[in-house]
Amino acid sequence: MTPEQMADGEESAVPPRPDDSVPLPPPRPLDTIDQDILQMLQADGRASVRSVAERVHVSRANAYARINRLVEDGVIRGFGARVDHERAGHGTSAYITLKIVQNSWRTVREQLRQLPGASHIALVGGDFDVLLLVHTPDNRALREVVLTRLQAIPEVLSTRTLLVFEEEDLEPQTRPAPGGQGTPRQDA
Secondary structure (H helix, E strand, C coil): CCCHHHCCCEECCCCCCCCCCCCCCCCCCCCHHHHHHHHHHHCCCCCCCHHHHHHHHCCCCHHHHHHHHHHHHHCCCCCCCCCCCCCCCCCCCEEEEEEECCCCHHHHHHHHHHHCCCCEEECCCCCCCEEEEEEEEHHHCCCCCCCCHHHHHCCCEEEEEEEECCCCCCCCCCCCCCCCCCCCCCCC
């Protein structure tokens, strides 16, 4: 039983996303209904297929098929909870810039994925090569990540840590919905 099924006792309307090793089909243009569905699910990833269908004025079967297609096409990468990191015990956040050895991105990325508290990794252009966002319980744990873990990666040439004093999630605002956490569900 999936976490979504356990959360609200209903079967998920969305199948698991294909494995990253499976090539995705070429991008298809999204019509206004697809865009409305995306907007709804960004605001409330737990919306039922029935409520999605009603709000975009299509049948439940059509809404279900569209959501499945968006997942299979890789437009929807997954569903999850937005976490208040401070309330979850990770009160220290930092952006860390890294300069890395040329052509070592794939190797470095795999090592960064293993870092405790890493939540976003980006290969960028400019004065540095990688931008990493981490959330840690405190400054001591952040120090451990930077001085012990990051600087032990041979391909990392240098780091710079930017401590986050305050942050705001710019994703669409969500309001708590009854019935637990999970993906869009198919109503009985």
